[in-house]
Amino acid sequence: MKQKVILDVDTGCDDAVAMLLAGHHADTELVAALPVHGNAPLKQTLDNTLRLLCAGKLEHVPVYAGADYPLVGPIIAGDGDQVIKLPFPEPTIKPQEKHAVNFLIDYYMSGEGKDTIYMPIGPLTNLGLALRIEPRLKQAIPQIVTMGGAYATGFAEFNIKADPEAAFIVYTSGIPIKMIGLEVTDAAKVMRKDVDSIRTIQTPWAVAAADIMDIVVDIHTKHFGREGGIIFDACAVAAVIEPSVVKTERMQIDIELTGTYTRGATVAPHWNNPSKGNVDVGISIDRERFIEIMREGLV
Numbered sequence: 657m658k659q660k661v662i663l664d665v666d667t668g669c670d671d672a673v674a675m676l677l678a679g680h681h682a683d684t685e686l687v688a689a690l691p692v693h694g695n696a697p698l699k700q701t702l703d704n705t706l707r708l709l710c711a712g713k714l715e716h717v718p719v720y721a722g723a724d725y726p727l728v729g730p731i732i733a734g735d736g737d738q739v740i741k742l743p744f745p746e747p748t749i750k751p752q753e754k755h756a757v758n759f760l761i762d763y764y765m766s767g768e769g770k771d772t773i774y775m776p777i778g779p780l781t782n783l784g785l786a787l788r789i790e791p792r793l794k795q796a797i798p799q800i801v802t803m804g805g806a807y808a809t810g811f812a813e814f815n816i817k818a819d820p821e822a823a824f825i826v827y828t829s830g831i832p833i834k835m836i837g838l839e840v841t842d843a844a845k846v847m848r849k850d851v852d853s854i855r856t857i858q859t860p861w862a863v864a865a866a867d868i869m870d871i872v873v874d875i876h877t878k879h880f881g882r883e884g885g886i887i888f889d890a891c892a893v894a895a896v897i898e899p900s901v902v903k904t905e906r907m908q909i910d911i912e913l914t915g916t917y918t919r920g921a922t923v924a925p926h927w928n929n930p931s932k933g934n935v936d937v938g939i940s941i942d943r944e945r946f947i948e949i950m951r952e953g954l955v
Contacts, residue, residue, distance in 0.1 A: 658682075658683060658684055658685040659683060659684050659685070659771075659773060659896060659897075660684075660685045660687050660769075660771060660772040660773070661678055661684055661685070661686060661687065661772065661773045661774075661775050661893075661896060662686075662687050662688050662689075662690065662760075662763075662769075662772060662773075662774050662775060663675055663678060663686060663688075663689050663690065663775050663777060663893075664690040664692060664722070664756070664774070664775065664776040664777065664778060664780075664782050664783065665689055665690065665691055665692070665701065665705060665777055665778050665889075666691065666692050666693060666694025666695040666696070666701045666777075666778030666779060666815075666818075667691060667695065667701045667702075667704035667705045667708060667778075668694075668695030668696065668701075668704070669868050669869075669871055669872045669887075670777075670803075670872065670886070670887045670888045670889040670890060671695070671701075671705075671777055671778065671889050672704065672708045672864075672865075672868050673865050673868055673869060673887050673889070673890045673950075674777055674803075674887075674889035674890045674892065674893045675689060675705070675708060675709065675712065675714070675717075676708070676712045676714075676861045676864060676865045676953075676954065677865075677890055677893045677894070677897075677949075677950060677953045677954065678775075678893045678896075679709075679712060679714040679717060679861070680712070680714075680859075680861050680953055680954060680955075681893075681897055681949075681952065681953030682952075682953070683897050683898075684893070684896065684897055684953075686714065686717050687717075687763075687769075687772055688717065688718045688719070688720060688759065688763075689705050689709065689717055689718075689719050689720075690719075690720050690721075690722050690756040690759070690760070690782055691704075691705045691719065691720075691721055691722060691751075691756075692722040692723050692724075692756070692778050692779055692781055692782050693723060693724050693725060693726065693731050693778075693779060693781065693818070694733075694778040694779045694814075694815065694818050695733060695778070696733050697724065697731060697733065698721060698722070698723070698724035699724075701778075702719070702721050702751060703747070705719055706719060706747035706749055706750070706751070707744040707745070707746070707747050708744065708864070709747070709749065710744070710745065710747045710748055710749060711744040711745070711860065711861075711864045712860065712861040712864050712865075713860050713861060714861075715748065715749050718752050719749070719750075719751045719752060720751065720752050720754055720755065720756040720759040721751045721755065721756060722755065722756030722757060722781065722782040723756070723757070723781040723782055723785060725781075726779060726781055726818060726819035726821070726822065727781060727784060727785070727819055727821040727822050728819075728820075728821045729819075731818075732814075732817070732818055744864070756782045757782055757785045757786045757789065760774075760782060760783065760786045760793070761786050761789060761790045761793065764793055764796040764797050765790060765792065765793065765796055767796075769796065769797065769798075770796070770798060771798060772798070773798065773799050773800070773801055773896055774797050774799070774800050774801075775800070775801050775802065775892060775893070775896070776800065776802045776803075776804070776815075776826075777802065777803040777804075777815070777888075777889035777892055778815055778818070779815055779816075779818035779819040779822060779823075780802070780804070780815070780816075780819055780822040780823045780825075780826045781819045781822045783800075783822070783825075783826050784819065784821065784822025784823070784824075784825040784826055785822070787825050787826065787829055788825065793829075793831075794829050794830050794831055797831050798832070799831070799832045799833075799834065800826070800831050800832065800833045800834070801833075801834045801836065801892055801895060801896050802815075802826075802833065802834070802835055802836065802892065803815065803836045803837075803841065803888050803889045803891065803892040804816050804823070804835065804836075804837065804922075805823075805835050805837040805838075805909065805922035805937075806837040806838035806839060806921075806922060807837060807839065807907060807909070807922060807924040807937055807939075808839060808924075809838055809839075810921075811917075811918070811921060812912070812918065812919060812920030812921045812922075813837060813838055813920070813922065816911065816920045816921070816922055817919065817920030817921075818920075820911055820912070820913050820919055820920040821913065823911045823920070823922075824911040824913060827909055827910070827911055827922075827934065827935065828934075830934075832936075833934070833935045833936065834895065834904060834935070834936045834937075834938070835909065835922070835935050835936070835937045835938060836891050836892040836895055836902060836938045837922065837937065837938060839938065839939055839940070840891055840895075840902055840938035840939070840940065840941045841886050841887075841888040841891045841941075842886060843940060843941050843943060844886070844887070844891050844941045844943050844946045845884035845885065845886055845943070846869055846872070846873065846884060846885050846886070846887050846947070847873070847883060847884050848873055848883065850869075850947050851866050851869045851870055851873060852866075853947075853951065854866045854869070854950060854951060854954060857951065857954055857955055859954060859955060861954055862954035862955070865950070865954055869885060869887060872885035872886070872887060873885035890946075890950060891938075891941060891946065894941075894946050894949045894950070895938065897949055897953070898945070898949055900942075901941060901942050901945050901946055901949065902938045902940070902941050902942075903938070903939055903940045903941070904936040904937060904938050904939065905928070905930065905936070905937055905939050906928075906930035906931075906933035906935070906936055906937070907924045907925075907928050907930070907933045907934075907935055907937045908924065908925055908928070908929070908932050908933050908934055908935075909922050909923070909924055909933075909934060909935040909937065910922070910923045910924075911923070924937070
């Protein structure tokens with residue numbers, strides 16, 4: 657039976673590849689996409705999401721627009737304009753009228769989502785708001801698999817930094833969480849040969865994914881001075897498709913809310929006690945298997 661997932665996205669490049677993978681892999685069913693602020697303002701991430709779903713032949717996936725600002729502080733933006741530069745047509749679908757937060761509450765509280773993994777791969781604002789409105793969601797959501805955070809870098813990862821207060825609400829909720837952070841994603845670098853291999857699959861969604869990954873490889877190679885691009889959010893989807901692809905360790909993760917230079921950091925104690933942990937934290941990934949999962953899912 658396919659694993660149902662909801663993707664909460666701030667659609668830039670890596671979110672787009674994650675949606676294509678979740679929407680087309682034989683082992684997953686993409687129930688809905690929930691755009692939120694993050695890589696760009698909500699208006700842009702929503703448009704990117706609609707265009708991507710059409711280009712990837714996923715027009716049947718409902719889209720619920722979410723929060724356009726973090727709970728506290730200004731919006732910060734990343735690479736969301738990059739998807740719009742791809743040769744994707746104007747979307748032929750429109751978002752649902754219901755707000756993403758209301759959808760989350762209705763879907764999970766009805767019991768329909770009892771087997772559906774919630775996957776925030778952008779800022780956690782939508783779920784943070786939903787948990788404040790309906791605290792019983794803590795018992796209704798079976799698992800969260802999120803791309804965000806880092807336990808050993810000493811600085812804040814973008815998705816958490818974009819709304820630390822929402823992350824604090826989610827990470828202290830008691831919902832089972834698997835965190836796919838920078839330690840995992842940075843080890844899953846996609847090379848040009850990997851992109852070329854995916855392009856040869858020639859399905860519309862594989863070509864769309866390759867077009868997007870070409871942009872990421874170009875940007876990251878130029879920025880970091882070494883070949884390869886990081887498709888952060890696809891790592892989280894791969895960890896749902898095949899949990900063993902990511903090795904995890906139980907840790908106590910806290911969200912830093914006040915530090916001048918560390919606000920938004922996911923803090924793990926130096927001496928970890930797994931018995932007191934609240935999050936299953938990804939510590940490594942099988943890169944070759946990750947690439948294979950993407951190839952399998954984009955056929």
